[in-house]
Amino acid sequence: GPPAPLRGAVVGCGFFAMNQLHAWRDIAGVEIAAICDRDPDRLSATGEGFGIARRYRDAAEMFAAERLDFVDIATTVESHRPLVELAARHRVPVICQKPLAKTLPDARAMVDACAEAGVPLMVHENFRWQAPIRAVAAVLATGRIGRPFFGRLSFRSGYDVFKGQPHLATGERFIIQELGIHMLDIARHLFGDVSGLTARSTRINPAIRGEDAVTMLLDHAGGAMSVVDCSYATRRAVDSFPETSLEIDGAFGSIHLMPGYRMVVTDRTGSETVDVSPPLLPWAARPWHSVQESVLAIQSHWVDCLRSGCEPATSGRDNLATVALVEAAYESAAAGGPVFLHARP
Numbered sequence: 001g002p003p004a005p006l007r008g009a010v011v012g013c014g015f016f017a018m019n020q021l022h023a024w025r026d027i028a029g030v031e032i033a034a035i036c037d038r039d040p041d042r043l044s045a046t047g048e049g050f051g052i053a054r055r056y057r058d059a060a061e062m063f064a065a066e067r068l069d070f071v072d073i074a075t076t077v078e079s080h081r082p083l084v085e086l087a088a089r090h091r092v093p094v095i096c097q098k099p100l101a102k103t104l105p106d107a108r109a110m111v112d113a114c115a116e117a118g119v120p121l122m123v124h125e126n127f128r129w130q131a132p133i134r135a136v137a138a139v140l141a142t143g144r145i146g147r148p149f150f151g152r153l154s155f156r157s158g159y160d161v162f163k164g165q166p167h168l169a170t171g172e173r174f175i176i177q178e179l180g181i182h183m184l185d186i187a188r189h190l191f192g193d194v195s196g197l198t199a200r201s202t203r204i205n206p207a208i209r210g211e212d213a214v215t216m217l218l219d220h221a222g223g224a225m226s227v228v229d230c231s232y233a234t235r236r237a238v239d240s241f242p243e244t245s246l247e248i249d250g251a252f253g254s255i256h257l258m259p260g261y262r263m264v265v266t267d268r269t270g271s272e273t274v275d276v277s278p279p280l281l282p283w284a285a286r287p288w289h290s291v292q293e294s295v296l297a298i299q300s301h302w303v304d305c306l307r308s309g310c311e312p313a314t315s316g317r318d319n320l321a322t323v324a325l326v327e328a329a330y331e332s333a334a335a336g337g338p339v340f341l342h343a344r345p
């Protein structure tokens with residue numbers, strides 16, 4: 001018969017966790033048995049909304065009382081290390097939201113703690129799981145455009161992300177750590193390891209504390225070069241939030257992902273335009289639906305990996321290289337020069 005359902009718990013019942021809880025409901029063979037949030041109002045509203053009776057304000061209490069097959073940590077970055085280490089002490093497989101940690105040493109300690117406990121760690125790095133990004137990666141993998149020598153990933157918007165996530169306005173670091181991290185992960189995923197990075201950043205919005213625009217130049221060890229640019233201070237007639245625009249030039253052709261989820265592939269035989277729109281899940285709402293569908297995709301991948309024992313694509317170990325790029329970007333933006341990553345992480 002079918003395997004027993006996996007008993008999971010979600011820690012952090014805030015803005016983004018709602019997507020994770022909806023996606024868990026859509027995945028067969030998973031039951032969210034318990035939730036945790038230190039805020040009692042969020043805890044009860046989430047418990048009522050999703051019909052989850054076992055509720056905890058303290059994660060340590062939850063781990064002591066529950067038998068869990070995995071835990072899904074959806075809190076903000078400050079609590080990621082203590083919560084991941086707590087899960088490792090209880091030998092519970094763990095998913096942690098991005099950014100895994102604010103520093104590379106913290107991230108390494110988390111990866112080591114899970115490795116020593118013998119439990120898998122996956123970072124909820126969902127952008128590479130978005131339908132349009134998966135479509136681009138699939139074309140690239142066929143070799144139709146040849147070896148890529150140039151890539152451009154661009155995310156420019158004026159969408160008010162601070163309304164739903166006020167913590168984004170108060171952190172010392174903003175766009176590189178919160179959004180650039182996704183773009184840098186996609187760049188690694190498409191073009192391979194990065195050997196050097198140069199970044200320039202600035203703050204345009206006077207109402208926030210961190211940087212809200214960044215331009216980065218990446219050297220990939222395989223020979224490609226990419227430009228990654230992000231802004232939450234861009235005003236346009238049509239705002240494309242939360243779409244990533246992408247251009248890849250290869251020796252025999254190109255891939256161009258443009259706003260409106262249109263992908264144009266040019267190869268030696270001509271050009272083809274493909275609609276790579278994400279499906280609109282029943283619980284999703286535009287314009288977030290592409291991100292929301294990627295949450296279902298990455299969580300389904302986690303379940304497949306837990307059942308088969310394979311390493312998740314965005315494992316903690318894999319994600320160290322993305323965290324290293326975030327760190328390199330802040331270092332380069334502060335010092336002005338390039339940062340070389342040969343010896344890392």
Ligand code: NAD
Nearest residue numbers: 012013014015016037038039074075076077079097098165
């Ligand atoms: P939020 O502040 O809305 O929610 C976080 C919740 O965690 C709050 O309810 C808070 O009370 C709770 N919490 C914090 N520390 C806790 C602890 N130690 N124990 C129990 N509960 C605790 O934050 P958010 O905007 O939902 O962001 C959460 C995380 O999700 C961040 O790391 C953010 O970067 C990430 N995020 C990812 C994506 C994506 O596409 N992958 C999108 C948005 C946000």
Ligand code: 89V
Nearest residue numbers: 161165168178179182242
């Ligand atoms: O995608 C994210 O992780 C969001 C943001 C608003 C920064 O894009 O938190």
